[in-house]
Amino acid sequence: MKYPFQCFLAKIILLALASSFVSCYDPSPLQDYCVAVPEKNGVFVNGEFCKDPKLVTSDDFFASGLNIPGNTNKRLGSFVNPANIPGLNTLGVGIARIDFAPGGLIPPHIHPRASEIILVIKGKLLVGFVSSNDYNYTLFSKILYPGDVFVHPIGLVQFHANIGKTNAVAIGAVGSQNPGYISVGDAVFGSKPPIDPKILAKAFALDINIVRYLRKVFSPQDDIVND
Numbered sequence: 662m663k664y665p666f667q668c669f670l671a672k673i674i675l676l677a678l679a680s681s682f683v684s685c686y687d688p689s690p691l692q693d694y695c696v697a698v699p700e701k702n703g704v705f706v707n708g709e710f711c712k713d714p715k716l717v718t719s720d721d722f723f724a725s726g727l728n729i730p731g732n733t734n735k736r737l738g739s740f741v742n743p744a745n746i747p748g749l750n751t752l753g754v755g756i757a758r759i760d761f762a763p764g765g766l767i768p769p770h771i772h773p774r775a776s777e778i779i780l781v782i783k784g785k786l787l788v789g790f791v792s793s794n795d796y797n798y799t800l801f802s803k804i805l806y807p808g809d810v811f812v813h814p815i816g817l818v819q820f821h822a823n824i825g826k827t828n829a830v831a832i833g834a835v836g837s838q839n840p841g842y843i844s845v846g847d848a849v850f851g852s853k854p855p856i857d858p859k860i861l862a863k864a865f866a867l868d869i870n871i872v873r874y875l876r877k878v879f880s881p882q883d884d885i886v887n888d
């Protein structure tokens with residue numbers, strides 16, 4: 662009568678293996694919570710080290726300050742303030758306040774590890790994302806007013822722009838504690854060391870001097886002598 666049990670066990674193991682292939686980011690937590698603690702001496706884990714559950718308090722799941730406007734006085738006229746909540750470690754969620762000056766924008770970018778839902782609180786935002794090659798680079802875009810929400814799927818190029826005359830405020834909720842951020846402009850024109858300008862000129866059908874100019878915009882701190 663041992664066989665059925667072994668078979669059952671094998672099925673469980675197979676199921677466990679199969680699910681490890683599908684949940685390849687922000688894995689399902691194996692505990693109620695794992696409040697992050699700074700830990701210097703240890704090996705890297707996928708997330709942060711957990712606080713002793715007996716020491717966890719309500720404050721570990723709390724943050725405030727998302728009522729405070731961020732400083733948008735920068736080239737792109739926007740500011741992102743992600744809520745810093747130790748208790749969201751391993752839970753696969755995150756939230757941020759995004760401020761926009763008139764004309765301000767979050768430029769074309771990718772969140773490699775999360776989809777994002779944006780909720781407009783104030784102002785008038787033009788938001789959108791572009792599908793991949795498989796779906797013919799289709800632009801999906803909307804003008805959002807207070808109370809409107811829009812979803813940006815994981816891994817696709819997206820942008821948010823204030824097209825109103827006033828400041829705008831939005832809340833971005835993401836499906837990862839660490840969604841990641843890849844600015845297309847910074848990655849392409851601001852990499853360190855830089856991508857060969859001849860390659861960028863050909864890839865983007867640009868004059869090489871425009872590529873050099875873009876490098877100055879995207880890596881202003883770099884000392885660009887000649888390349």
Ligand SMILES: *[C@@H]1O[C@H](CO)[C@@H](O)[C@H](O)[C@H]1NC(C)=O
Pocket residue numbers: 795796797
């Ligand atoms: C993409 O374009 C191809 C070729 O025109 C077409 O067959 C296909 O249906 C399109 N796919 C989508 C998702 O639009």
